[in-house]
Amino acid sequence: MLKLGNLRLDVPFFQAPLSGYSDRAMRVLAHKYGAPLTYTGVMLDKIALHRKAFDRLYSRPGADEGPVGAQILGSNPETMAVAAESFANIGFNLIDLNFACPAPKVLRRFSGGYLLKEPETAIRIFQYVRKSVSCPVTIKLRNGFDNSQESLDKFWQICQDAVAEGVDALIIHGRPVKNLYRDRSNWEIISEVKREFPQATIIGSGDLMDAETVVEHLKTSGLDGVIIARGAIGNPWIFREARALWEGRQKPEGPSLAEQGEVFLRHYELIAETRPMKKSVRYFRKFAVGYSRHHPQRKKVQADLIAARTRDELYAAVKEWYGVG
Numbered sequence: 001m002l003k004l005g006n007l008r009l010d011v012p013f014f015q016a017p018l019s020g021y022s023d024r025a026m027r028v029l030a031h032k033y034g035a036p037l038t039y040t041g042v043m044l045d046k047i048a049l050h051r052k053a054f055d056r057l058y059s060r061p062g063a064d065e066g067p068v069g070a071q072i073l074g075s076n077p078e079t080m081a082v083a084a085e086s087f088a089n090i091g092f093n094l095i096d097l098n099f100a101c102p103a104p105k106v107l108r109r110f111s112g113g114y115l116l117k118e119p120e121t122a123i124r125i126f127q128y129v130r131k132s133v134s135c136p137v138t139i140k141l142r143n144g145f146d147n148s149q150e151s152l153d154k155f156w157q158i159c160q161d162a163v164a165e166g167v168d169a170l171i172i173h174g175r176p177v178k179n180l181y182r183d184r185s186n187w188e189i190i191s192e193v194k195r196e197f198p199q200a201t202i203i204g205s206g207d208l209m210d211a212e213t214v215v216e217h218l219k220t221s222g223l224d225g226v227i228i229a230r231g232a233i234g235n236p237w238i239f240r241e242a243r244a245l246w247e248g249r250q251k252p253e254g255p256s257l258a259e260q261g262e263v264f265l266r267h268y269e270l271i272a273e274t275r276p277m278k279k280s281v282r283y284f285r286k287f288a289v290g291y292s293r294h295h296p297q298r299k300k301v302q303a304d305l306i307a308a309r310t311r312d313e314l315y316a317a318v319k320e321w322y323g324v325g
Contacts, residue, residue, distance in 0.1 A: 002036075002225045004201065005136025005168040007067060007094060009036040011243055012225035013214055015232055016205065017041055017071035017096060017140070019103075021286070024065065025270035029263060030232060031066040034239035038068055042098050042112075045074030048083035061091045069094035071140065073101060075110045075121065077128035085132040094168075095133055097126060099158070100140045102177045113177030116145040119157040126165060136168040138203075143189045146178040159193055169201040171227055191221045203227050211241035211251060218246065234290015236263065254294060261322025264291050268314065277311050284314070295321060 002009040015022060015030045017039035022030075027038035061068035070092035074080045084095045099122050101112030115122040122139075130137050139162055144151035159170060172193060174185035185206025194202040204223045208214050209231040217226055232238050241251050255263070267287060272280040285306050292302035301321045308314040318325040 002201075004037075004094060004138065007037065007136055009225075011036055011246055012218055013228055013239075013242055013246075014225070015039060015239070016227040016229035017069065017098075018229055018233070019101070021233055023271070024062065024274075025267050026232075026236075026287075027065045027068060028062075028270055029236040029267055030239060031064065033236040034243045035228075035232075035236075036066065037094070038065060039096065040068065040070050040092075042071045042073045042101060043083075043087075045072050045076070045079045045083035048072075048086035049079070061093070067093040069096050069138075071096040071098050073098040073106065073111050074125075075115065077121075077125045080125050081128035081132040084129040084137070088133040088135050092135070094136045094138065095129060096138045096140055096171070097122075097129060098140050100142045100173055100177070102142070102180050107177070113142055113145060116142065116151065116154060116158065116177060119154050119161065122158050123161045123165065126162060126167065130165065138169040138171055139167055140171045140173070140205075142173045142175055142177050143186060144176040146176050151176065159197065163197045163200045167200070169203050169224070171203040171205060173205040175206060187217060187221055190223060194222050194224070201225075205229060211238055211245050214238070214242045215245045234287050234293065257295070257322045258324050260291060260294050261318050261324035264288070264318055264322065265315070265325055267291075268311075272311070278309070281308055281310060281314055297321070 002012040014037035015035040019041045022039050022041050030038050070087040072080060072083050072095065088095060098112055099115040106112035107114045126139060141158065144155040162170060172190045174187050174190050187204060190204045201224045203225045204217060204221055205227045208226060208228050214226055214228060228238060237255050244251050268284050271284055275283060288305040289302055292298050292305055295301040304317040308317050315325045
């Protein structure tokens with residue numbers, strides 16, 4: 001069991017917040033296949049101040065999603081606190097503060113990963129948010145802004161101060177902000193944080209692309225849990241497989257072509273509930289790339305799925321390659 005404040009998860013892994021991906025459709029399917037907790041994609045703090053804009057761009061958590069965390073991004077403690085309170089009031093079960101995003105447009109606004117350069121501001125944001133909500137509050141970090149010793153020292157300062165302030169978990173990605181997704185995630189430094197703060201809940205992130213790697217890191221890192229990000233795109237089955245391996249059962253066989261096709265279309269239809277047809281097909285292509293990796297003729301399938309311009313063309317491609325629809 002993994003404890004995050006008042007949340008109790010029956011397995012020590014869950015779905016990560018993924019900007020542009022972890023919307024309601026992805027969350028519903030992740031929950032169906034065994035994710036005990038899912039997240040929104042990162043949301044700007046100011047969106048909470050404009051409810052009509054929020055309702056147009058995002059969805060409130062539904063019963064078919066399980067517990068859902070809201071990840072928020074910003075640089076002003078007061079605005080972040082208002083956003084956290086607003087999201088908690090409309091049903092989100094956890095608030096995650098993004099001090100990790102490496103996107104240049106985010107860094108230019110002094111948000112996300114930029115806050116690893118300003119530990120005092122980062123902790124002040126946490127303090128304001130902590131006072132504004134009664135639900136769990138976690139922090140997403142990378143292990144520094146760059147590879148300098150100064151950056152590493154500031155990372156450790158944030159960890160130390162956040163633990164002292166009672167953060168419900170630190171979720172750490174093992175790459176500096178400047179490294180984006182280059183090189184391998186440094187799991188040793190994440191484990192070092194757990195050794196330094198054994199009383200704190202420390203969650204690891206990075207390069208968890210299959211169930212075997214998920215369970216290996218759970219067993220060898222000494223961490224309290226891990227969070228599955230890119231490995232879950234077009235692959236909700238990773239949660240079912242990780243559950244089986246974690247519980248000492250045999251890994252289930254991969255999904256049949258029929259199951260792949262059915263889940264593919266279910267994912268698309270969930271997206272189509274909130275987007276016009278042409279936009280929904282275009283938006284879905286990034287997920288289609290992930291789903292097609294399970295097919296024995298991946299390249300041909302991916303090409304046909306991406307070429308679809310309408311719902312009918314998408315369904316025809318799924319019928320041809322998966323035999324359903």
